[in-house]
Amino acid sequence: MRQALLQAPGKLELRDVPDLTPGPGELVVRVDVALTCGTDLKTYRRGHPKLPMPTPLGHEYTGVVAAVGEGVTRFRPGDAVVAAPSAPCGACDPCAAGLENLCDRIDGTTMAWGAFAEQIRIPAHVARKNVFLRPPGLAPTEAALLEPLACVVNGVARLDLTRAETVVVLGAGPIGLLFVALLRRQGVPRVLAAGRHAGRLEAALAMGAHEVVDLGADASDPQALARAVRARAPRGACAVVECVGRPEAWLGAIASVRKGGEVLLYGGCAAGTTVPVDAHRLHYDALTLKGAFHFTPADVRVALDLLTRRALPLARLVSAEVPLARLQEALDALCRGEALKLAIVPGSPA
Ligand SMILES: [Zn+2]
Numbered sequence: 001m002r003q004a005l006l007q008a009p010g011k012l013e014l015r016d017v018p019d020l021t022p023g024p025g026e027l028v029v030r031v032d033v034a035l036t037c038g039t040d041l042k043t044y045r046r047g048h049p050k051l052p053m054p055t056p057l058g059h060e061y062t063g064v065v066a067a068v069g070e071g072v073t074r075f076r077p078g079d080a081v082v083a084a085p086s087a088p089c090g091a092c093d094p095c096a097a098g099l100e101n102l103c104d105r106i107d108g109t110t111m112a113w114g115a116f117a118e119q120i121r122i123p124a125h126v127a128r129k130n131v132f133l134r135p136p137g138l139a140p141t142e143a144a145l146l147e148p149l150a151c152v153v154n155g156v157a158r159l160d161l162t163r164a165e166t167v168v169v170l171g172a173g174p175i176g177l178l179f180v181a182l183l184r185r186q187g188v189p190r191v192l193a194a195g196r197h198a199g200r201l202e203a204a205l206a207m208g209a210h211e212v213v214d215l216g217a218d219a220s221d222p223q224a225l226a227r228a229v230r231a232r233a234p235r236g237a238c239a240v241v242e243c244v245g246r247p248e249a250w251l252g253a254i255a256s257v258r259k260g261g262e263v264l265l266y267g268g269c270a271a272g273t274t275v276p277v278d279a280h281r282l283h284y285d286a287l288t289l290k291g292a293f294h295f296t297p298a299d300v301r302v303a304l305d306l307l308t309r310r311a312l313p314l315a316r317l318v319s320a321e322v323p324l325a326r327l328q329e330a331l332d333a334l335c336r337g338e339a340l341k342l343a344i345v346p347g348s349p350a
């Protein structure tokens with residue numbers, strides 16, 4: 001089978017390797033479609049501390065079971081499946097405390113990693129908890145959104161939306177757009193998407209935003225960013241969801257929220273980043289700042305249910321399908337911001 005391997009930052013190689021064989025409890029899946037994701041892009045550009053090179057890449061996928069390991073009874077060869085790439089161990093302290101998204105044992109060595117390939121092996125604990133039959137008729141490009149949607153389900157659940165009027169989503173990349181769609185679905189009266197590219201803001205409207213704010217150059221200045229948001233919501237937003245992952249966006253998000261409001265800091269900043277928060281305002285305006293990360297098996301089931309019921313308008317998220325042989329080109333195009341997500345199709349001829 002063919003598999004993409006990242007040899008060094010910016011350098012991918014397509015190799016022929018022996019077909020995979022499943023160990024006890026494991027599955028081997030023939031990949032129909034694997035989506036690109038921000039994590040893949042970051043790894044491609046600068047490497048990843050938990051994925052020593054050379055490393056396979058790709059973790060948002062759907063496919064057909066090619067082989068099952070000893071003891072697997074839930075699946076048979078030929079079953080079309082959807083999957084999240086990780087599952088909690090169920091035994092560590094965070095898992096015992098119900099924080100399965102923060103399981104100590106989730107890392108590159110325990111995840112199903114390497115979907116930019118004709119086949120991927122799914123570890124036994126993931127096969128047990130986070131693999132499901134693909135809903136009949138669901139397009140593979142939408143089925144492969146299970147993992148990012150589960151992350152966003154987890155993030156939305158962190159917000160108190162009971163009296164929220166205006167919620168601002170800052171950043172109109174794939175994750176920001178999924179937040180827009182889910183917040184709209186949850187009945188938020190006014191979802192405002194703030195971002196930088198006309199095409200992405202158009203996608204935000206198609207995915208349910210009531211209004212969009214084109215931040216342009218204001219995106220890099222927290223105060224200008226907050227002024228642009230407050231021009232639409234003078235008292236500030238009830239909640240702001242930050243999906244950029246840069247300090248200026250974190251500060252802009254905090255400056256855009258109203259008294260008593262909540263900020264969900266969803267975009268991960270590089271290790272070592274610090275952000276100078278206005279401590280006076282945090283205290284006297286009684287702001288709530290929250291982080292969010294990853295997903296639990298319960299979030300995956302909610303996401304699967306949303307996909308099964310076609311509850312969200314997702315068509316705009318995947319910009320095009322690309323054969324595996326053109327993966328490097330696809331990742332370069334994404335680095336230049338030319339697409340939202342691309343669907344890598346290993347079975348399609350180059
Ligand atoms: Zn992802």
Ligand SMILES: [Zn+2]
Nearest residue numbers: 089092095103
């Ligand atoms: Zn655990």
